[in-house]
Amino acid sequence: MIQMQDLKKDFVVRVKAGRLRRKKRVVAAVDGVSLSIGRGEMVGYIGPNGAGKSTTLKMLTGVLTPSSGTVSVCGLTPVPQRTKLALRIGVVFGQRSQLWWDLPLRESFALLRHVYRVPPAEHAARLERCRELLDLDEFMETPVRQLSLGQRMRGELTAALLHGPEVLFLDEPTIGLDVVSKQAVRSFLAELGAAGDVTLVLTTHDLADIERLCERLVVIDHGRVVHDGSIEALHARYGSRRSLVADLAAPLPDGFTLPGATLAAVTANGHRVTFTLDSSTAGAAVAGLVAAVPVRDLSVVEPDIEDVVSRLYSER
Amino acid sequence: MDQRDASVPTISRLGPFRASVATFGALIGSGFRRYATYRQATLAGTFTNVVFGFLRCYVLLAVAEGAAGNMPAGYDAEQLATYVWAGQGLLSVIGIWGWTELADRIRTGDIAADLLRPIGPVTAFLAADLGRALHGMLTRFAAPLLAGAIFFPLHTPARWQTVPLFAVSIALAVIICFGCKYLVNATAYWLQDARGPIMLWTLGSGVLGGLYFPLRLLPDGFVTALWLGTPLPSLLQTPLDVIAERDGPVTQIALVALQLLWAVTMLLLAGLVQRRAERRLVVQGG
Amino acid sequence: MAEFRAYVALGTAQIRSAASYRASFLVELFGNVGATVFDVLTVLVLFRATPAVGGFTLREAILIVGISSAGFALADMLVGNVDKLKTYVRTGTLDAVLVRPLPALPQLLLMDLPVRKALRVVFGFVVLGLAVAANDVAWTPARVLLIALAPLMAGVFFSAIFVTSASLAFWWVDSGEIGSAFTYGGRDFTSYPISVYGSWFRNLFAYAMGFGFVAYQPALTLLGRDDPLGLPSWTGFLSPLVALVAAVIAGVVWRSGIRHYRSTGS
Structure with missing residues (x-):
């Protein structure tokens, strides 16, 4: 569905050198990215500010011309075939609206039907589905300028889907939203992804979006891909481990060890212990622990993706 | 520095006064620096001023050529050229167009933050506008005048008083213009x-201020009524008539005195309107 | 056809948006007429001081003003808002437009079509009508064609100037008000007989940039007057050709501007 081969984008920036002189410097915003994304995949595209996420997205949607390398989306080359491509992709820029500021949401949708030349029946069916899933009914007649950010984002998502795109690009779709709206957007996207007919690429700073939605994670930094794979693979690569947290009736006996696990912390006067699971399975560790001391309560904690990613960013 | 002066009780009676002068000065400085960052826009604007200078100057000189005694409305060709080019230079010093900051802040509600400051909005915006005018004087005034002097014979002032009087007249025009803009925004x-009011102001101030043509081309009675009854001719017509030496020294001084009257009136009006508006805000809770 | 319907939908949406602020809309509708009224009044005032400007009487001069005003008002309403391009580039609106399946320029124009300038177009054409009536034109089929074409071609020409000068923002975002030197400046230039301008200035604006063929030459041809500057009378009919050339240049500049934007971002 999406192919990028050694994709590069250079920008010329003028740097102040002295009072009046400016020096030109070439900065590679995207520096040789090669990716292949198949139909129906849901890919999270993350990276620190200025890593090249938006630039990549702009090259994929036909806004920017690559400096070198090739890119193809839906079998089309974005820039020369921009209008053709636009009919087959949907784009949501979290901070820019595709809607008409002064018109009710309903009219924005009606307009988009003309802009994208969608047959009325198809348009109505898709709108009906979005209305149901995103609870649009209460503000369909409200001018966009009066919508809350969460309502507007639900409108933007609908606007991007009304022409039945094959690929949906989302640039920070949850930015600035409250917890409830974030959940609504996420579960809508999850449902969309589960149907399997839309390929979804999203950039975000909120890693909960990724954990909830994407089986594949691409991390970019300084214009280069530093990780491409599942979230589990990222954890494996950076040695992040699940851990076992147990509340004990009595402190651990001295010198107690669990095979394949490391004692990471002892708190609450020795009544709470945390083991990092290195090679042991959770089951074996629990069995070993219960055999040695009376256990009141225990839980297996998944590794924190925020930790891994912040370690990844700080490794530059 | 000035904050400490203001808050610590001082024995000298001049203390608070000095402090507010310092604050006012700092506000002027910040207005100046704000415009100093738009260097490229300054260049672009100057170019535009010069192009319009050519257009207006050629047309007015053509009018002079056909007019009785080659003196339309009592200006000779050199005085007309001075009128046009000094006008192009002063346009962005006086700053009749483009200021909607107060209206924008009222619309967005940001004005509430301004009301919390120890300095009233009229004073604060006036200081910022004076800074803007100072920046305009240093960057935008000379270039059109120079371009005019290269391509057209200009009128050189014959009386020494003309130049200081011109400077005073510009300063007063800036203050009057600020007062007008403040009222329109308010x-x-x-x-x-x-x-709507901003649009009417934009339309009226250019024509009736004397930018497009010297107002004296209009019927005499109308011009007198305009001059005495509205602040508009005091914006550009007065300073331009002063530098072109259209009238004798006594009339010139009288026109500048009229400006002074308008400057005081407009500032008092702006203060009054602001107090009324604040009372209204308090009553209605914004 | 489908594309045309999309444009119509975009245009009507803009009209409905503007109508949602009724009071401001009315004020701006009449305020905009005021601008053109003042332009015409300026000419009347100047003629109070002199019977002739640049060798032309008031009646003749008003014909020039009429063609220029009608054409400019038309262009300003349909295309004038393109000078907001600077803002579009800065705020990223242009990106949002570029991901839709329509060409960027018509979208931008229709998204922000200033309906409030409509009355101004009417006023421009009324002035032109009065000017034609005030002059004793010896009508021939060619002159009838010319009076119909001249204001429209002036509109095309000014539209081209608007697009070209706005495109400057693709290369120079901080270009400020430089574009108005050619758009509003061009309108002022074409409002007077070009015989008033100094020769190098006239050569540059009238002949090199083509502003002389917008209103001045067609007016001479309509009046059957010889050009004091020596151009033959058929040059009045050059106005469609000059407008076409300007439009082609504007198209090329706009396209290369978009290409530049795509390669540099904002």
């Missing part, structure tokens, strides 16, 4: 959307 307190 209509947003009552109308929510000040676009």
